[in-house]
Amino acid sequence: xxxxxxSVLIESVGASNxxxxxxxxxxxxxxxxxxxxxxxxxxxxxxMHRLANAICTFADINHCENILRNTMGIDDxxxxxxxxxxxxxxxxxxxxxxxxxxxxxxxKSRVFTNKLDxxxxxxxxxxxxxxxxxxxxxxxxxxxxxxxxxxxxQSRMLTELGDSLGKKIIDIGKRYRxxxxxxxxxxxxxxxxVGAIVSSWLLDCSTGTEAVYIKKILESIxxxxxxxxxxxxxxxxxxxxxxxxxxxxxxxIEGMRQAFAxxxxxxxxxxxxxxxxxxxxxxxxxxxxxxHTWLSLLKECLSHNIRIRIIHYIQRDNxxxxxxxxxxxxxxxxxxxxxxxxxxxxGELFGRLFYMAPGVGCIDSCCARGFEDKAEYRYITDSDHLxxxxxxxxxxxxxxxxxxxxxxALKSIPPHAMSKTVDNVEIGAADGIxxxxxxxxxxxxxxxxxxxxxxxxxxxxx
Numbered sequence: 001x002x003x004x005x006x007s008v009l010i011e012s013v014g015a016s017n018x019x020x021x022x023x024x025x026x027x028x029x030x031x032x033x034x035x036x037x038x039x040x041x042x043x044x045x046x047x048m049h050r051l052a053n054a055i056c057t058f059a060d061i062n063h064c065e066n067i068l069r070n071t072m073g074i075d076d077x078x079x080x081x082x083x084x085x086x087x088x089x090x091x092x093x094x095x096x097x098x099x100x101x102x103x104x105x106x107x108k109s110r111v112f113t114n115k116l117d118x119x120x121x122x123x124x125x126x127x128x129x130x131x132x133x134x135x136x137x138x139x140x141x142x143x144x145x146x147x148x149x150x151x152x153x154q155s156r157m158l159t160e161l162g163d164s165l166g167k168k169i170i171d172i173g174k175r176y177r178x179x180x181x182x183x184x185x186x187x188x189x190x191x192x193x194v195g196a197i198v199s200s201w202l203l204d205c206s207t208g209t210e211a212v213y214i215k216k217i218l219e220s221i222x223x224x225x226x227x228x229x230x231x232x233x234x235x236x237x238x239x240x241x242x243x244x245x246x247x248x249x250x251x252x253i254e255g256m257r258q259a260f261a262x263x264x265x266x267x268x269x270x271x272x273x274x275x276x277x278x279x280x281x282x283x284x285x286x287x288x289x290x291x292h293t294w295l296s297l298l299k300e301c302l303s304h305n306i307r308i309r310i311i312h313y314i315q316r317d318n319x320x321x322x323x324x325x326x327x328x329x330x331x332x333x334x335x336x337x338x339x340x341x342x343x344x345x346x347g348e349l350f351g352r353l354f355y356m357a358p359g360v361g362c363i364d365s366c367c368a369r370g371f372e373d374k375a376e377y378r379y380i381t382d383s384d385h386l387x388x389x390x391x392x393x394x395x396x397x398x399x400x401x402x403x404x405x406x407x408x409a410l411k412s413i414p415p416h417a418m419s420k421t422v423d424n425v426e427i428g429a430a431d432g433i434x435x436x437x438x439x440x441x442x443x444x445x446x447x448x449x450x451x452x453x454x455x456x457x458x459x460x461x462x
Contacts, residue, residue, distance in 0.1 A: 003037035004455045005091045006051075010035070012071040013059045014345050023054035035451055036432050037458055043092045052087035070348065093142060113145055115202050120145075122177055123168040133164045158199050166194030172370070173284045214460040215422075220329035221438045221446070222424045250377045256285040257293070259363045259377050260355065264297045267357035268304050274358055275306055276393045280313035281351035281365070282372045295327075302334045309338045311400050313346070314452065325403075325453070332406050333444055340400035341450065353377065358390050405447040410437045418461045429457050
């Protein structure tokens with residue numbers, strides 16, 4: 001939708017509402033209302049032209065045109081310079097806001113287009129790349145994404161579309177995310193089956209996209225028992241925890257898993273009371289068969305009252321972000337996890353993984369994106385090096401914001417909020433803030449003020 005795409009553009013260039021409002025000659029509150037979905041102007045208004053021009057100007061001034069171009073899926077050869085019309089078209093393209101006087105699309109078509117957007121986002125494919133793969137004009141893909149063209153169940157185009165997107169998602173190592181999105185077991189997804197799985201899911205209008213993950217988050221909150229050390233004790237086996245192999249470096253995905261088990265072991269054994277976590281690299285090391293062990297190692301930290309301070313990388317697509325929140329949700333109620341997100345965009349070429357138990361040890365890695373399975377993961381124990389890295393981490397926290405706030409006491413939902421009660425969980429969204437209350441047996445409240453999380457919950461509530 002317009003609000004989400006506008007937020008993506010503003011965040012991608014590292015701008016604030018104030019930055020854009022100054023260039024667009026409007027109030028910051030106007031930008032805020034657009035990003036929250038409270039205001040939905042038509043595309044060809046002077047205000048929207050000024051806004052699109054402001055985004056282009058900010059990108060030009062701050063030398064991040066390539067980031068903006070990649071965000072919009074525009075090939076370098078297609079445009080040497082951005083213009084207002086290109087940005088406007090992208091903001092309104094494939095949203096459930098139909099530009100100007102176009103006819104409304106049906107709810108069934110809207111679910112299809114939302115799902116298709118989710119798959120295209122997950123695969124990182126542009127309209128041009130997808131049209132080349134399917135040997136059709138890019139405008140045809142655009143019309144499908146807008147809902148002005150529909151695909152029949154047995155059509156060749158639907159089969160090829162599902163096959164192309166599904167195989168691309170597998171190729172870039174996101175099979176686990178596809179499994180979560182479609183709710184199909186991961187061990188049944190392969191190159192031979194993925195086309196049929198994706199096509200079938202696209203045509204199933206009984207489930208949405210963000211709604212799938214919102215429901216999972218609500219289920220996690222509803223089913224999570226009250227926190228106690230007993231609940232977490234013995235979460236990981238001795239074989240997994242007692243990794244005493246001393247190495248200066250570990251290599252590849254398996255090496256990263258060994259290094260993480262060692263870091264947890266060292267933290268527990270030393271009596272360390274804090275662990276710092278940040279990674280914008282791929283997450284393949286922590287999923288699949290290792291996911292249970294990963295979860296158990298984190299629970300082992302909590303059972304020893306080790307506070308986890310994590311800076312989440314939220315420049316992933318909406319579905320990955322919501323899935324990540326869902327993975328952590330059962331542990332949030334311990335009250336021992338401080339979740340942040342960085343306010344500064346990361347680079348496109350390199351990714352960083354940075355896990356630390358202060359004064360004990362640190363896993364540090366930087367590699368080209370997609371190279372994680374062959375990268376070096378250095379395990380650092382030298383005290384001077386650790387002190388320098390801890391200072392770096394403290395700086396990273398200083399430029400980050402809280403992703404959510406947890407409280408064992410219920411928060412009041414404003415009377416004007418869009419709200420809903422699902423089983424034991426009450427949700428309210430208004431003024432850029434989402435409040436999720438778990439009423440019993442042990443009360444718990446989660447408050448999110450991140451714009452993308454807010455938009456996802458608003459979409460679910462609508």
